Amino acid sequence: xxxxxxxxxxxxxxxxxxxxxxxxxxxxxxxxxxxxxxxxxxxxxxxxxxxxxxxxxxxxxxxxxxxxxxxxxxxxxxxxxxxxxxxxxxxxxxxxxxxxxxxxxxxxxxxxxxxxxxxxxxxxxxxxxxxxxxxxxxxxxxxxxxxxxxxxxxxxxxxxxxxxxxxxxxxxxxxxxxxxxxxxxxxxxxxxxxxxxxxxxxxxxxxxxxxxxxxxxxxxxxxxxxxxxxxxxxxxxxxxxxxxxxxxxxxxxxxxxxxxxxxxxxxxxxxxxxxxxxxxxxxxxxxxxxxxxxxxxxxxxxxxxxxxxxxxxxxxxxxxxxxxxxxxxxxxxxxxxxxxxxxxxxxxxxxxxxxxxxxxxxxxxxxxxxxxxxxxxxxxxxxxxxxxxxxxxxxxxxxxxxxxxxxxxxxxxxxxxxxxxxxxxxxxxxxxxxxxxxxxxxxxxxxxxxxxxxxxxxxxxxxxxxxxxxxxxxxxxxxxxxxxxxxxxxxxxx
Numbered sequence: 001x002x003x004x005x006x007x008x009x010x011x012x013x014x015x016x017x018x019x020x021x022x023x024x025x026x027x028x029x030x031x032x033x034x035x036x037x038x039x040x041x042x043x044x045x046x047x048x049x050x051x052x053x054x055x056x057x058x059x060x061x062x063x064x065x066x067x068x069x070x071x072x073x074x075x076x077x078x079x080x081x082x083x084x085x086x087x088x089x090x091x092x093x094x095x096x097x098x099x100x101x102x103x104x105x106x107x108x109x110x111x112x113x114x115x116x117x118x119x120x121x122x123x124x125x126x127x128x129x130x131x132x133x134x135x136x137x138x139x140x141x142x143x144x145x146x147x148x149x150x151x152x153x154x155x156x157x158x159x160x161x162x163x164x165x166x167x168x169x170x171x172x173x174x175x176x177x178x179x180x181x182x183x184x185x186x187x188x189x190x191x192x193x194x195x196x197x198x199x200x201x202x203x204x205x206x207x208x209x210x211x212x213x214x215x216x217x218x219x220x221x222x223x224x225x226x227x228x229x230x231x232x233x234x235x236x237x238x239x240x241x242x243x244x245x246x247x248x249x250x251x252x253x254x255x256x257x258x259x260x261x262x263x264x265x266x267x268x269x270x271x272x273x274x275x276x277x278x279x280x281x282x283x284x285x286x287x288x289x290x291x292x293x294x295x296x297x298x299x300x301x302x303x304x305x306x307x308x309x310x311x312x313x314x315x316x317x318x319x320x321x322x323x324x325x326x327x328x329x330x331x332x333x334x335x336x337x338x339x340x341x342x343x344x345x346x347x348x349x350x351x352x353x354x355x356x357x358x359x360x361x362x363x364x365x366x367x368x369x370x371x372x373x374x375x376x377x378x379x380x381x382x383x384x385x386x387x388x389x390x391x392x393x394x395x396x397x398x399x400x401x402x403x404x405x406x407x408x409x410x411x412x413x414x415x416x417x418x419x420x421x422x423x424x425x426x427x428x429x430x431x432x433x434x435x436x437x438x439x440x441x442x443x444x445x446x447x448x449x450x451x452x453x454x455x456x457x458x459x460x461x462x463x464x465x466x467x468x469x470x471x472x473x474x475x476x477x478x479x480x481x482x483x484x485x486x487x488x489x490x491x492x493x494x
């Protein structure tokens with residue numbers, strides 16, 4: 001049994017795009033046909049397939065087709081050539097599924113690494129009776145404990161870690177989200193999150209389909225078209241990161257009639273802290289509950305969630321554990337009672353078994369079967385979790401996770417740079433943003449824009465610091481080590 005076989009009995013699910021629908025029967029036919037294509041290409045059960053597609057029905061059908069019989073690895077289409085080179089070396093994919101032009105970095109790297117390229121025209125994303133005519137129904141290949149999905153997550157080292165999630169992980173996470181939100185067959189979600197992100201894959205796509213509901217498969221999020229889609233498709237909910245929600249609020253005054261006539265019953269926020277003023281404004285504007293949740297890639301997304309009325313939802317809290325265990329531990333490895341702050345640890349069927357090819361990270365990240373999130377938090381007397389800080393140095397830029405050491409290494413390769421330390425700064429909309437402190441080599445002169453231009457083809461745009469500070473020296477702690485956390489304050493930026 002795998003996720004696809006679970007969807008087999010969801011007779012009411014629909015993938016909606018433009019003026020078309022893909023229903024349950026059609027979806028299963030597409031998956032079965034694509035499974036045969038993969039077999040003909042000699043793609044085996046444990047092989048990995050990179051998927052580089054923008055949001056839409058093509059991604060959903062391709063992703064489900066891959067995990068039915070092999071392993072899917074969705075990647076951000078906006079990565080640079082050097083980034084694709086890194087991820088391909090790590091993943092060692094046997095094939096790439098894409099519809100992007102031949103000069104796209106992912107295709108160039110595929111040729112370089114002799115990876116098979118599956119063009120979308122060779123893969124079905126809608127029912128083609130002619131193509132299906134000679135195909136035979138095949139049994140599901142993957143089982144509950146097989147890896148379905150591999151995503152990279154940034155770590156405190158320069159090397160992002162590979163998170164392998166099984167069908168059991170993603171099924172349980174989809175179930176947990178469905179239960180937290182009380183999703184029904186009549187619900188319809190409009191997809192806003194990118195499909196290469198765990199939030200987008202699990203909460204935007206799989207949870208609503210798992211509950212037998214509908215998803216509206218749109219191109220990537222654009223606030224200029226958001227309200228017209230709300231009016232056209234009449235979704236009952238959507239999930240997004242706080243930066244998206246803020247941009248939606250910014251245009252709400254011009255769309256009061258659409259908001260009034262909408263069918264929304266709640267709005268969900270995750271992947272970054274939701275500012276209390278945004279929470280209050282959303283509820284006031286849309287007249288529906290805002291449900292803030294807490295997730296991470298290693299937990300196949302959701303860990304805790306606030307609850308729908310008549311149950312409580314608390315501003316600044318990420319809610320209660322849903323379908324897994326959450327505990328707080330101090331520096332002495334002792335579990336703490338409510339109201340005491342410590343590291344957040346999790347355990348459950350949606351939590352990864354371990355990182356791939358990274359024994360050091362696995363040793364550091366697990367404690368007697370509990371996964372250490374690296375986040376600091378505490379429970380209140382009602383069992384609601386509050387995140388108060390972070391042990392790890394990851395920069396969470398509006399839901400996009402950035403490894404600062406990865407950024408450091410790129411700028412250190414510049415001929416004029418002696419030291420480069422990236423760090424987090426507060427941002428009113430993103431929550432956090434990335435900045436960079438640079439010490440130049442003796443007698444060298446360099447402007448911030450020169451450094452930004454240098455990084456253009458080496459880092460994705462969201463990883464390039466908006467503000468670069470040229471300094472004489474970088475402050476160090478008592479032991480002589482550079483302390484990235486709190487560096488903004490030491491430099492007088494915050």
